[in-house]
Amino acid sequence: MKQPSTEWLERIAPDEEAHFARVAKVIARLQQTRSAKFGTGRALHRKQLFAATGTLEVLPNLPPHARHGLFAAPGRHRALVRLSNGGPDVQSNKRPDIRGFAVKVLDVSGESALGGTTDHQDFLMINQNHFASADSREFVDFIEALAGGPLPAILHLFKTHGIGGGFARFRELIAALGKKFNGFAAERFNVVLPIRCGPYAVRVRLKPAGSPPPVARSRDIVEDMRQRLAVGPLHWDLELQFLVDEATTPIEDASKVWPDAETPIVTVARLTLPQQGGDAASTEAEAAKFDPWGGLAAHRPLGEVMRARKVAYYESQKGRGV
């Protein structure tokens, strides 16, 4: 097992500003086409499946490398959770999709990653352990094609990668979207991209805790959450996976899985959704801003994809009037 390292490096490409200007345009167009069809909403992760409030309890006696920002001191914080499908469309939950698990941790105070101060720390997670591409460019090209519908998006893969490469990318996409999903209470979720933890760099993950049954009670992923929460609380452990070195845990290659066997992993907090009926936090979550940059400077997002997301989420938030 390697040791956590404070030696990490972000690389900024000379044309990054121009690329980010394009990111904003692509997100705005995707959102406009879908909002014309479905009504005002997010550019991606449009369909909210379930929302709830709960608590995030930061654990005592953490090792010194974990004790930064939100994790500097033990304590309980209110948390708002929004569960979503990843796509820009409102469609059946049976269709293959990425699933989103967004958590806003409240009752926080400190310097914000965006300047000034903040009272919250957001974690946006998906049921994948790596991003589709090394940087944001391929993803943004794909989204641009997707604004025209699924067929142009698939044709785009073949145009960009040739017949053989296009098939390979298409298969990867289908594998990611079609990955078996046993429900939000039973699956692992990942922030996927690195953030700071004080002077260190980490990827954040969420792991079901308290022995939830391994498979969904109901085959409907929303009903599954309702049924579970009607009979008792649900728990997840929040883990930090530490960067060890550039080769093993790169900052700038978002497509790489950071290997569990070579990286220190620390459970820093426990998320609890208490027993509850209905979907009481639905309106609050739909209107909220969950943003990878919404949080403490001590947890500033790292790497090119995160910088692209700063522009993308801001554009989508403007487009839905928040």
Ligand code: HEM
């Ligand atoms: C270049 C890469 C990415 C772009 C351009 C992008 C773009 C977006 C946009 C525009 C939204 C809607 C924001 C809003 O209006 O509130 C969104 C939501 C979301 N994204 Fe991303 N995203 C990217 C990568 C990722 C990655 C790597 C993750 C992995 C954790 C992720 C997880 C989420 C989640 C969970 C939501 C839903 C948040 C909510 O419930 O409000 N995204 N994304």
